[in-house]
Each structure stands twice: as structure tokens, then as C-alpha cells.
Amino acid sequence: MQMSRKPHHSISSFILFYIILLIGSQPCIYAEAGTARAILIGVTDYEAATTPDLPLVGNDVSQLYSTLTQYGQFEKKHVVRVSESSPFKPTAKVIKSQFSQWLNKAEPDDSLLVYFSGHGYRDTEGNLYMATSDFDIKCPAETGLTISWVRDQIAACKASFKLLILDSCHAGSEKSVGLDNRVAAKDLGSPFEDLKNVVTIASSQADEKSLFYFDQKRSLFSFWLTEGLKGHADFNQDGKVDIDELYKYVSRRVRHSAKVLFNNEQTPVRIVRTGIVDVPVVIDLQPQSLQHTLANMSEHIAIVMQENKLEQLGVLEFMDNTNTLREKLGGDFGLLGKYCSEELDRRLSELKLDGGFGLVNRQRLRNALKEQGFKVEDLSSNSKMAGLSKSVGNLPVVVLGAFQNRKGRVIRLRCNMQQTTGFEELGAIGGTAELSLDEWAMLGRSAAVRPEDRQVNPFNQQTENISIQAQVINKLDARSEGGHILQDPTFPFDLQFVIDGKVRKGVIRGNDYFIPVSQGETYSIRITNKHGRKGTIAVMKLLVDGLDTLPKTNPEKDKPVSLDKALVTEYWGLPVTHLSDARSWILDPQEVPREFEEVAWEVAGFVTKTGEEGKVREFKVVDAANSLAGRQGFTDQIGLITVALYSAKPSARSVGTAAGQERDENLKERTGIDAGNLIGVVHLRYVDAKLLVN
Structure with missing residues (x-):
């Protein structure tokens, strides 16, 4: 569907320039069977001149x-940091006095993660040590943490699952002297092998x-560890990263990066x-948030592009992969696939210069x-x-995005980088996002929000674990x-699809x-307030195939930007508009002239210019959708009209544009109204x- 240059029909509504949603994003909180605890130890600065510093460990x-x-599910109060930049310094005295106390807090239903990044050491008698910041090779037993002591502490911990992560024997530290008996992470982890309910992941083999x-x-190693924990290692898309998934991901990424970036070997x-x-x-x-998830995914993609030179x-439209029998475009996700x-x-275009691709x-x-x-x-x-x-002049890689599943507000995304x-x-590359109300309204579903939907039930014990959204x-x-x-x-409200003056x-x-x-x-969209002049003011956001029907504004001058060029160029190709960014029509029953019996507004096309010489480009069908289900073709026109209606709320900063019933092109301006609560969305x-x- 595209817009023509024919004279437009009248548009009886107001245009709102700045939209502030009443409902803000609130994080979801999930109840867990036990407490997730973690102790993170990193030694950056060593007091002894013979022990090399590790400046990146703090990061x-x-x-x-x-x-x-x-x-993750880790609360800040249950995660202890031991490093030069934290209240607990990584000295032998501090760790020895506190380590057992931290582990003793764990209950049988809890889980424990212990992370150590620093030097490992073996004395002349074969005893293994974690080197603390005040470690002295002349008296290692007094100034270091013996692995046997750490092993006993972890063995005595009641937690049902204990994960020990060791990142030691860092390359580059061999330039200093005194630690000829440094040991690799695998050697430090071997004594924990026979402990019940303990899994150890070491950063490298004994000879690496x-x-x-x-x-x-x-x-x-630690870089890819954190990337995996962000959700990229969630291969089965169940919203959890288990120990098998984490190890598989970290092992593969570390081995690959070591080879292509450093021509070296490192095997977790x-x-x-x-x-x-x-x-x-x-x-x-x-x-x-969906935006945060997409930003993280784009950063990950950029790193892979850089690594592989x-x-x-190119990025293709996200697919609906919730039905494993057949992937499709659109499907149960409406506009969201194109938007994502x-x-x-867009985010990759901001990263490409730094990434060299x-x-x-x-x-x-x-x-x-x-x-x-x-x-x-x-x-x-x-x-x-x-x-x-x-056809595009060499495209070695495409990014294939997919929605794996959705449950309520939570959605799982996955991108494969395929040659x-x-x-x-x-x-x-994976991610778990939560949808805002506006993003739900882009899924292609139609439903009304009732006042009681936002009420908190004090008798519902799960209330504290769920946001209003x-x-x-x-x-x-x-x-x-x-x-x-x-x-x-x-x-x-009632909506009608009008062609040649007749309701279709x-x-x-x-x-x-x-x-x-x-x-x-050519067609227009008619919106009728069933309550007539007794109805209240409402705010409408209208997208056709994901495109905003109003021109963008200039944020510096609070004025609409003219889209005159859209009258002589192809309008399709503009990005899908996020509903929260769409400009709004003000539907005020009192502004409809008395000679009109019905309180209705009719939008006949894309507004390309506002003001006394306003212009509209008609809605015109070029390619109608050829399927009642999800699309199989990568096309611009997806056959979806989105009408989101909101209550009106006062605003001192908002600016609007109004159109009279005379069907002329004089689009007046109005101030003082913003979009409030979502009333409903019609597709x-x-x-x-x-x-x-x-």
C-alpha cells in the first residue's frame, strides 16, 4: 500500500506532538525456591614486587x-565483592576471617557461586594456593589461601549447588619474576573434583x-562468561542458563577467540x-526492556563481526518461531518483527565504525x-x-532473528549469524525481554483495557511479584x-474502513x-465515539503497516517537520514506528461542529505537512496481504492497521494540530493534552x- 498525490479527504482530529505515557516500565520480580548467593574475588594489585599486577581483573x-x-536472580545483598575497589579488600586476613561466615549463611535450598580471578601458586611441597593481594612467596601458608582450606569451606557449605569459577595463570604476567611455580586454573580446580554438588569451571588447561x-x-574467559550469563548461552530458550549451556557456550567462544584474535590456544x-x-x-x-535487550544483542553481533574480520x-525481519512446524513473518507478533x-x-549502524565492518x-x-x-x-x-x-554487492553474513516464545509480558529472542x-x-545471540503496554499493542491483537485491570488486589499473595503492566x-x-x-x-469507539465513501x-x-x-x-479510516458529544477527549495513535500517519517533529523547535519529499518519493522504506514514539491525534467530541450528527473523525492518508497548507497522501492499496496467517515473503506491506486509543491527560508542554470538518487542508495547532492510560487497541x-x- 502506498499514498497517492490525489487531493485528500478531510481529517477531523487533533495532532499531538509530544507523548508521555502514564504507565512506566517496571521490572518483573520472580520468587525463587532458595537464595542465590555469590562471592566474587578479584586480585588486581599485589604488594610484592615479585608478583605481577593484573590490572583488568577489577573490571x-x-x-x-x-x-x-x-x-539474574541474585540480589545485591547476597553478592559479596572482594577487590581493591570494594569495602572488602582481597587480603589473606580479610578473606580468611569472612569466607567461612559467608558460606555458613547458605541454606540447603540455596545456590552458591564462588569466583576467583588472580594468580595461583604451588610451593616446593606441592601445596596449591590462591594468591591474595598481600601474598608472599617466602611464606605462602601465612599470606595465601591454601586450596585445601578453600576446599574444606566449600565442602561444609549447605547449599544444594555450588559453582566454583577460576580464572588464573594470566598471559603476560610471566614478564615478572618470582612466580615460577604459577599454576593454571585447571590445576587449582582439580582438588574440588570429588566434592558432592560442586562443579568447577576453570579458564584454561594446565599447559595454557x-x-x-x-x-x-x-x-x-571472564568476558565470555558474563556474555553467556546475560542469556546468550540459553540455547533452549527456557529463560535459564544451566551449567551445561554455560560451559558449552564459554568453551566454544573462548577457544574461537583465542585462535582468531591471538593465534593461541585457551580451552576452558x-x-x-x-x-x-x-x-x-x-x-x-x-x-x-526490549530496547536494552536489542542493544546488548547488537553489541554481541558487532564483536563477532570484528573477531571474524x-x-x-544485513539484518532480516524477525520471524515468529513459536510454531516449530513452520516459521513465518508477522504471525503472533504483528509489527514487532519489523520493529526489532x-x-x-539502527544500533549496529552506530557500532560499525568501531567494529570495522x-x-x-x-x-x-x-x-x-x-x-x-x-x-x-x-x-x-x-x-x-x-x-x-x-544482488547487494557481497553480503557474507545475514542476521536471522526470531521470537522463540512469549508468556505474558516476557518474550524470548534469538538471532543466528549465518553466512x-x-x-x-x-x-x-539470545535475550529475554519484557514488553511495555505499547509493545504489546504492536503484536496485532485487539483488546480493551478495563479500569479494574490496573487495580491491585490486596488479597492476592502474588501481587508483590507482578508489575501493573x-x-x-x-x-x-x-x-x-x-x-x-x-x-x-x-x-x-467504533472503527470503519471506508472506500469511495462507503463502509467496507x-x-x-x-x-x-x-x-x-x-x-x-484508496481508503480512509473512520473513528466514531459511541457516546457522541457526551464522550470524553481521547488520544489516538494510528499506524498503517507500522508507519506513523503523522510527520515527525523537530525536537528543538517543537514543530512538525515537513515531509514534502514524501509526495514525490517512495514513502515505504521508513522504519516501523514504536507506538511510544508515534505522534497522536486528539479526538475531542466538543470540537466536532454541531451540524454533524455523528461524532466521528476520518483519516484519509499520511499527513506529510501540517499548518494552513497541510498536505495528506492518500492510503492506497498496492499489494494486499495474500495470507490470513503469517507472511512468508519479506515485503514492506504487511496488511496491518493499528489504532491505539488512550485517555487524555493535561500537559503543559504538548502541542497539537487540529483539522476542521470542512475537509480543507488547514491543520490548526492545539496545546495542553498528552496520552494517558491505554484504553484499548484495535487492529x-x-x-x-x-x-x-x-
Whole structure:
């Protein structure tokens, strides 16, 4: 569908420039059976001149702390940092006096993670030590932590699962003298092998060094450890990273990075008692905002591109992979697939200069996909992928994103980096996100929000574990399993699809409302307030195929930016608008002239310019959707109209534009109203009329 240059129909509404949603993002909190505890020890500065410092270890401790407390179930009060930058300094006296106390707090249902990054040492009698900051090789027993003592402390801990992570014998430290008896992480971990409920992951084999990743200002092992714990190691997308997944991920990434970046070998080692049956969970992933998740995924992709010295990549639309029988585009995720791919593309474009790789022009990639009639099934075709690469001037890598599953507000995402020749997978990047109400409204479902949906039930014991947004989304999910919102007599608005001045009736199937259209038809969208002039002011955000129907504003001048060029250029290709960023129409019943019996507003196209000489480009059907289910083709037009309605709230800063009923192009401005609570979202799907025959 595209807009024509024909004279536009009248638009009776107001345009709101700045939108502030009343409901803010609130993190989800999940109840756990036991307490997740962690002790993170990192030694950066050594007092003895003969013991080399490890300047990047402090970063490893702080990043691991942030990862556990932000991405996992670890509460800050249960994670102890022992480093030069923390209240507990990594001296032998401090650790010996506190270590047993920290471990004694653990209960049988708890889990424990112990992390040590620093030097390991073996004395002349074969005793092993963790070197503390005041370690002295002349008297190691008094100034270091003997591995036998640490082993006894961990063995006595009541926690049901204990994970010991060792990152030692760092490359580069051999330039100093005095530690000829340094030992690798594997050697430090071997004495823990026979302990019950203990798993050890060591950074390197006995004959290897633990490398530093200077570009990231981290240890190579600890860098990939934290990346795995952020969710990239969640291979089965169950929202948890278990010990098998973590070790598999870290081992593969460390070995690969050591080889391609440093022409060296480093092989992490897992040490575990024979006979352990269960696969313990290391981290229960806590969802992040969708934007934060996509930002983290883009950073990960950029690192893989840089490591492999690849020149260029392209990002395809995220697919709905919740039905394993057939992947599809759109599906149960509406506009979100296109939005996520475009947001990922945007963030990668900001990283490409630092990463040394290029990003194929999105419009060029879009045109190539369209010209080739590229479909989801073609992703497994060597010839099709090679042809796509050639058509855009060499595209060695494509990013294939997918939604793996969704439960309420929580959604699992996965991206595979696939080469266009040879089909080698360079890496899998995962994330767990939580949707805002506006993002739920982009899923293609239709439902109304009722006042009681936002009320907290004091008798519900789970209230403290669920945010208001999650509560509302759960209600909307349940409601959208029924009929369409326009079948609800209590919903205060009605929507109609108008072609040539006549209402085009649609077909309701479940929660979908299908409108039959034909190529070349122009249409408008009519919104009616059922309460007439007694109705209250509402705010509407209107997207057609994900595109905002109002021009963007200039944030410096609070004025709309003219889109005159859109009248003579292809309008499609603009990125999908996030609903929270969409500008709003003000629907005020009192502004409708008295001579009009019906309180209704009609939007006939994309507004490309506001003011007294305002311009509108008509909605015109070019390619109607050819499927009632998810799409198989990578096309711009997805056949989805999104109408989100909000209550109005006062605003001192907002600016709006109003259109009269005379169907002229004078779009006046109005101030003082912003979008408040979501009232409901209505989706209309326009499809090829042939699909609805019989």
C-alpha cells in the first residue's frame, strides 16, 4: 500500500506532538525456591614486587557483579565483592576471617557461586594456593589461601549447588619474576573434583595461559562468561542458563577467540564429580526492556563481526518461531518483527565504525528481497542466499532473528549469524525481554483495557511479584483470546474502513478483523465515539503497516517537520514506528461542529505537512496481504492497521494540530493534552478480497 498525490479527504482530529505515557516500565520480580548467593574475588594489585599486577581483573569482578544482579536472580545483598575497589579488600586476613561466615549463611535450598580471578601458586611441597593481594612467596601458608582450606569451606557449605569459577595463570604476567611455580586454573580446580554438588569451571588447561582481551578491557574467559550469563548461552530458550549451556557456550567462544584474535590456544575446563545426574541452573534470567535487550544483542553481533574480520552484514525481519512446524513473518507478533530488525539495524549502524565492518543499506536489501520474491523457505537454499548476497554487492553474513516464545509480558529472542555461502553459523545471540503496554499493542491483537485491570488486589499473595503492566498484559492476553474488540458493546469507539465513501464490511475470525480490498483502491479510516458529544477527549495513535500517519517533529523547535519529499518519493522504506514514539491525534467530541450528527473523525492518508497548507497522501492499496496467517515473503506491506486509543491527560508542554470538518487542508495547532492510560487497541487487517470468498 502506498499514498497517492490525489487531493485528500478531510481529517477531523487533533495532532499531538509530544507523548508521555502514564504507565512506566517496571521490572518483573520472580520468587525463587532458595537464595542465590555469590562471592566474587578479584586480585588486581599485589604488594610484592615479585608478583605481577593484573590490572583488568577489577573490571571482571565489577562486570560479573552487574551481570548477576541485573540479568539474574541474585540480589545485591547476597553478592559479596572482594577487590581493591570494594569495602572488602582481597587480603589473606580479610578473606580468611569472612569466607567461612559467608558460606555458613547458605541454606540447603540455596545456590552458591564462588569466583576467583588472580594468580595461583604451588610451593616446593606441592601445596596449591590462591594468591591474595598481600601474598608472599617466602611464606605462602601465612599470606595465601591454601586450596585445601578453600576446599574444606566449600565442602561444609549447605547449599544444594555450588559453582566454583577460576580464572588464573594470566598471559603476560610471566614478564615478572618470582612466580615460577604459577599454576593454571585447571590445576587449582582439580582438588574440588570429588566434592558432592560442586562443579568447577576453570579458564584454561594446565599447559595454557588465561588470555587478556584488551579491546574489551577484560580477561578473555571472564568476558565470555558474563556474555553467556546475560542469556546468550540459553540455547533452549527456557529463560535459564544451566551449567551445561554455560560451559558449552564459554568453551566454544573462548577457544574461537583465542585462535582468531591471538593465534593461541585457551580451552576452558569443566571439573565435576562423576555420577551427578541433575543439570543445575546457574542463572534464572530476569527480563530486560526490549530496547536494552536489542542493544546488548547488537553489541554481541558487532564483536563477532570484528573477531571474524567480516566486511558486511544485513539484518532480516524477525520471524515468529513459536510454531516449530513452520516459521513465518508477522504471525503472533504483528509489527514487532519489523520493529526489532530495524532497531537492531539502527544500533549496529552506530557500532560499525568501531567494529570495522559495514552494514548493507537497508533500502538496497529491501529492494533485493522484493525483486527476488525472497521467502522464509529460501533461507535454507544455497543458491537463493548466494543470489541475495550478489544482488547487494557481497553480503557474507545475514542476521536471522526470531521470537522463540512469549508468556505474558516476557518474550524470548534469538538471532543466528549465518553466512550466505557454506551456511556456517557464526554465533547465536539470545535475550529475554519484557514488553511495555505499547509493545504489546504492536503484536496485532485487539483488546480493551478495563479500569479494574490496573487495580491491585490486596488479597492476592502474588501481587508483590507482578508489575501493573504485567497484570494488564495478562488481562489483555486473556481477553484477546475471545472475539474482536469491535464486538464489545462497552468499548466506547467504533472503527470503519471506508472506500469511495462507503463502509467496507469485514470478516471477524477469532481476534482478527479482515477487510477485503483490491489493488488500486484508496481508503480512509473512520473513528466514531459511541457516546457522541457526551464522550470524553481521547488520544489516538494510528499506524498503517507500522508507519506513523503523522510527520515527525523537530525536537528543538517543537514543530512538525515537513515531509514534502514524501509526495514525490517512495514513502515505504521508513522504519516501523514504536507506538511510544508515534505522534497522536486528539479526538475531542466538543470540537466536532454541531451540524454533524455523528461524532466521528476520518483519516484519509499520511499527513506529510501540517499548518494552513497541510498536505495528506492518500492510503492506497498496492499489494494486499495474500495470507490470513503469517507472511512468508519479506515485503514492506504487511496488511496491518493499528489504532491505539488512550485517555487524555493535561500537559503543559504538548502541542497539537487540529483539522476542521470542512475537509480543507488547514491543520490548526492545539496545546495542553498528552496520552494517558491505554484504553484499548484495535487492529484491522486488509487482505486480498479473493481470500475471503465464501
